[in-house]
Structure formats: structure tokens, C-alpha cells
Amino acid sequence: MKSGSVSIVGKPNAGKSTLINSLLDCKVSIVSPRPAITRIRILGIYNSEEGQIVILDTPGFEKTRNELGKMMMKAIVSSVEEADVILLLIGAKGWDGDDEKILEMLKKFNKKIILVINKVDKASYKESLLPIIKESGERYGFAEIVPVSALRRSNIDELRKCIFRHLPEGEKMFPEDMRTNIPLEYTVAEIIREKAVNNTYQEVPQAIAVEIEEITKGNKNKNMVVIKAGIIIDRENLKQIIIGKKGAKLKLIGKLAREEIETLLGKKVYLELWVRVIKNWRDRPDIFRKFGYGDI
Ligand SMILES: Nc1nc2c(ncn2[C@@H]2O[C@H](COP(=O)(O)OP(=O)(O)OP(=O)(O)O)[C@@H](O)[C@H]2O)c(=O)[nH]1
Ligand SMILES: [Mg+2]
Numbered sequence: 001m002k003s004g005s006v007s008i009v010g011k012p013n014a015g016k017s018t019l020i021n022s023l024l025d026c027k028v029s030i031v032s033p034r035p036a037i038t039r040i041r042i043l044g045i046y047n048s049e050e051g052q053i054v055i056l057d058t059p060g061f062e063k064t065r066n067e068l069g070k071m072m073m074k075a076i077v078s079s080v081e082e083a084d085v086i087l088l089l090i091g092a093k094g095w096d097g098d099d100e101k102i103l104e105m106l107k108k109f110n111k112k113i114i115l116v117i118n119k120v121d122k123a124s125y126k127e128s129l130l131p132i133i134k135e136s137g138e139r140y141g142f143a144e145i146v147p148v149s150a151l152r153r154s155n156i157d158e159l160r161k162c163i164f165r166h167l168p169e170g171e172k173m174f175p176e177d178m179r180t181n182i183p184l185e186y187t188v189a190e191i192i193r194e195k196a197v198n199n200t201y202q203e204v205p206q207a208i209a210v211e212i213e214e215i216t217k218g219n220k221n222k223n224m225v226v227i228k229a230g231i232i233i234d235r236e237n238l239k240q241i242i243i244g245k246k247g248a249k250l251k252l253i254g255k256l257a258r259e260e261i262e263t264l265l266g267k268k269v270y271l272e273l274w275v276r277v278i279k280n281w282r283d284r285p286d287i288f289r290k291f292g293y294g295d296i
Contacts, residue, residue, distance in 0.1 A: 001050070001051040001052075001169065001170065001171065001172070002050055002051030002052070002053075002164045002167040002168070002169060002170070003051045003052045003167065003168070003169070003170035003171055003172050003173060004052075004053070004054065004083075004084035004085065004167035004168050004170065005053070005054035005055070005056060005082060005083045005084055005085075005173075006053060006054070006055055006056065006083055006084065006085045006086070006087050006114075006163055006167075007041075007056040007058060007079040007080050007082070007083035007085075007086050007087065008020060008055065008056065008057050008058060008087045008089060008116075009058055009061060009076060009079075009080060009086055009087065009088055009089065009102060009106065010060065010061065010088060010089030010090065010099075010102065010118075011060050011061055011062060011098040011099060011102060012035035012036040012037075012059075012060025012061075012062055013033075013034075013035040013036075013060065014060065014089040014090065014091060014118060015089060015091075015118040015119060015150045015151070016029075016038065016057050016058065016060070016089055017029035017030060017031045017037070017038050017042070017057050018031050018118075018150040018151055019057075019087075019089065019116070019118065019148070019150035020042065020044050020055050020057040021044075021150075022150045022151075022153050022156050023044070023046055023053070023055055023156060023159065023160060024044045024045075024046050024055065024179065026044075026179055028042055028043075028044040028057070028179065028180045028182065028187075029042040029044070029057045029190075030190045030191070030193065030194035030197075031194070032194060032197050032198050032205065033198070034197055034198070034201075034205040034206075035060060036059070036060050036062065036072075036206050037060075037194075037197060037205065037206075038057060038058065038059045038060065039059055039068065039071075039072055039075075039293045040059070040072075040075050040292065040293055040294070041056050041057065041058050041059075041075045041076075041078070041079045042056070042057040042180065042182060043055070043056055043057075043180055043181045043182070044056075044057070044179060044180050045174045045178055045179055045180065046160070047172070047176050048160070050164045051164065051167065051170075051172065052172040052173065052174065053160070053163055053164070053167065054173060054174065056079040056082070056083060058075055058076045058079050058080075059072035059073075059075055059076060060072075061073070061076055061098075061101075061102045061105070062098070066282040066283050067282060067283045067284065067285050067288075068282040068283075068288055068293060069282075071285065071288075071293060071294065080106065080109055080111070081109065083111065084111070084112070084166075084167055084168060085111065085112045085113075085114060085143070085163060085166045085167065086106055086109070086111050086112065086113045086114070087113075087114050087116050087163075088102065088103065088106060088113050088114070088115050088116065088142075089116045089118050090115065090116070090117055090118070090136075091117070091118060091119050092117055092118065092119045092120045092122050092123035092128065092129065092132070092147070093119075093122075093123070093128070094128065094131075094132045094135070095132070095135065095136070095139070103139065103140060107140070112143040112166050113140065113142050113143060114142060114143050114144050114145075114146060114159075114162060114163065114166065115136050115140075115142040115144070115145045115146070116146050116147075116148055116159065117129065117132060117133070117136075117145065117146070117147040117148070118148055118149065118150050119149060119150075119151070120147045120148065120149050120154070120155075121149040121151065121152050121154070125147075129147055133145050133147070143166050144162050144165075144166075146158060146159050146162050183292075184215070185212050185215060185292075186292040187264070188212060188215065188227060188229070188261055188264075189210040189211070189212050189229065189291065189292065190210070191257050191260050191261055191264070192210045192229055192231065192253070192257040192271075192273070193208055193209070193210045193231075194257075195252075195253045195256040195257045195260075196208050196210070196231050196242065196253050199249060199252060199253055199256075200241060200242065204233075204238055204241055204242075206282075207233050207234045207235065207238055207282070208231060208232065208233055208242075209231075209232040209233075209281060209288065209291045209293070210229055210230070210231055210232065210291065211229060211230045211232055211276075211290065211291055212227065212228075212229045213228040213229060213230065214226070214227070214228045215227050218268075218270065221268070223267055223268060224267065224268045224269070224270055225261075225265055225267050225268070225269050225270070226269075226270045226272075227261065227269060227270070227271045227272070228272045229271070229272070229273055229274075230273070230274050230275070230276045231250075231253070231273060231274070231275045231276070232275075232276050232277075232278050232281060232291070233275065233276075233277055233278075234277070234278065234279060234280055234281050234282060235277065235279070236277050238277075239275050239277060242275045243275055250273060250275065253273065254271050254273045257271060257273075258271040
């Protein structure tokens with residue numbers, strides 16, 4: 001039986017979180033068209049007759065500007081150190097300077113690297129993909145090069161087989177019914193953050209965090225879950241952007257999050273959301289650790 005871990009590494013927005021969700025056939029990590037969204041390493045577990053793959057989604061690799069960014073870089077390094085195999089994700093447009101920097105960083109770890117060329121649904125196979133595959137082979141001795149579309153789930157089965165080929169023999173590390181090590185509270189916060197991030201623009205998405213104040217059973221209706229949470233932003237002038245005209249945006253974020261949390265829990269949810277300013281929280285580890293952004 002095969003058993004081991006793979007770490008998905010790539011620049012912000014490469015599609016790492018989309019890929020972990022596709023590999024698992026289940027959403028464990030939030031996805032956004034905005035860059036630099038994943039903040040900690042997210043562990044997902046895939047089981048089949050062949051064995052078990054422990055998949056680690058990581059934050060996008062980029063130069064750090066604040067304490068949160070430094071912590072995100074640490075999360076990448078620790079997951080690379082732990083993994084048996086690395087999945088380096090690049091886009092179907094081919095290599096750029098950021099991808100090159102990531103490859104340079106990864107080389108130091110001396111681990112098997114599978115190059116995954118993502119978003120091939122955007123590229124025309126013959127014209128652009130073949131030259132990229134050829135060029136990639138010249139850059140590094142990748143264990144394999146696999147084109148996929150994480151979004152459309154094409155070639156995902158092939159990628160799983162490829163991962164299994166490179167994993168060591170061993171017993172499963174996690175119980176079969178376990179999908180992730182992420183606590184429910186963090187998952188709920190992430191669902192809310194995803195809706196907030198996807199409904200804001202420019203520099204706002206990265207300034208958002210979510211703090212869960214409580215998750216409890218309803219007083220009258222035991223089948224209802226009551227969730228109270230704050231959307232945190234780091235400047236006063238972003239408050240109105242999240243709230244929107246007559247509260248419309250906050251209402252929309254709440255509605256979208258509630259629907260997804262209800263599906264996740266299989267229960268009715270009462271979600272109370274507010275907006276709170278914590279100045280420069282991204283430079284305050286004592287604060288952002290409380291939001292779950294730290295070692296896990
Ligand atoms: N067309 C296309 N879009 C994709 C594909 N995979 C991911 N995307 C999109 O790319 C964007 C970024 O996806 P994410 O999975 O959040 O990217 P990420 O690498 O996790 O980003 P960070 O966590 O910010 O580093 C989203 O809008 C996805 O829908 C793909 O195969 N094809
Ligand atoms: Mg991500």
C-alpha cells in the first residue's frame with residue numbers, strides 16, 4: 001500500500017486550493033479569483049485502494065511585506081519539509097520570474113518534484129502546451145510533468161495515479177473517514193472570509209480576517225446552529241466597503257456564507273455578522289493567531 005504526503009506549491013492564484021479540492025473531490029480550502037488568499041497550510045486526506053495521499057495546500061509563495069506574510073512563508077517551508085513529494089503548480093501560459101524563484105527555492109530541499117501545468121482549459125494544447133512541457137524538462141529533472149485543469153477537473157485521475165507512483169510504501173497515517181485536520185471553527189471562518197473576499201476588490205480582500213465568537217446550538221430549535229462572527233478589517237475606511245449601501249454587501253456575504261455552512265453542517269444556521277476594525281492586524285501575530293493564522 002502507498003502512503004505519503006504531497007505539498008502543493010506555487011505563486012498566488014496558481015490554483016493550488018482549487019487543485020486540492022479537486023484531488024479530494026471535496027472542498028477543504030477556499031478559492032478566490034483574488035491573489036494571496038490561503039493563509040495556513042490546509043491538510044486534506046485522499047483514500048483509495050492504492051493507499052492514502054495526504055495533500056497539503058499552501059499559501060501562495062511571494063515576497064513578504066508584513067508579519068502575516070512571514071508566517072505564510074513559514075507555512076510553505078514547513079509543508080515542503082514534511083512532504084514526500086512536491087507538486088509545483090505553474091500556469092498554462094508558461095514560466096515567469098515568480099515560478100522560477102519558487103523552483104530555485106524548492107531545489108534546496110532535494111525532493112521529488114512533479115510539475116503540474118494548471119489552467120490548460122485556457123490554453124490551446126498544440127500551440128502552447130507542448131513547448132512549455134519541453135522547456136520545463138530542460139529547466140529541471142521533474143519526476144513527471146502533468147497538465148491539468150483543476151477547475152474543470154480534467155486529468156485529475158491521471159495526476160492522482162502519478163502521485164501514487166512516487167509515494168513510498170506504508171500504512172495509512174490517518175483514519176479513512178477523516179478528510180481534513182482543519183477544525184470546524186476555522187472552516188466556518190474561512191467560508192465567511194471566502195464570501196467577503198469574493199465580493200470586494202483591489203487591496204481589500206487581503207485586509208480581511210474572520211473571527212468566530214461562538215458556534216452553539218439554537219436555544220429553542222436544537223437543529224439550528226447559531227454562529228456569531230466578526231469580519232475584521234485593518235483600516236477604518238474599509239468598514240463601509242464591507243457593509244455596503246444600507247448594509248447590502250454584509251447581508252449578501254452573510255446569505256452566501258450561511259447557505260454554504262448549512263450545506264456543510266446539514267443543519268439550519270442562524271448567522272450573525274458584524275464588522276470590526278483592528279488596526280494593522282496583519283503585523284500583529286498575537287492578534288492574527290487568534291484567527292487561526294499560525295501553526296496547525
Ligand atoms: N480557467 C481556470 N481557472 C482556474 C483553474 N484552477 C483555478 N482557477 C481559478 O484561479 C483562481 C485562483 O484559484 P485558487 O485555487 O484560489 O488559487 P491559489 O493558488 O490557491 O491562490 P492563493 O491561495 O491566493 O495562493 C480562481 O478564480 C480559480 O477559479 C483552472 O484549471 N482553470
Ligand atoms: Mg489558495
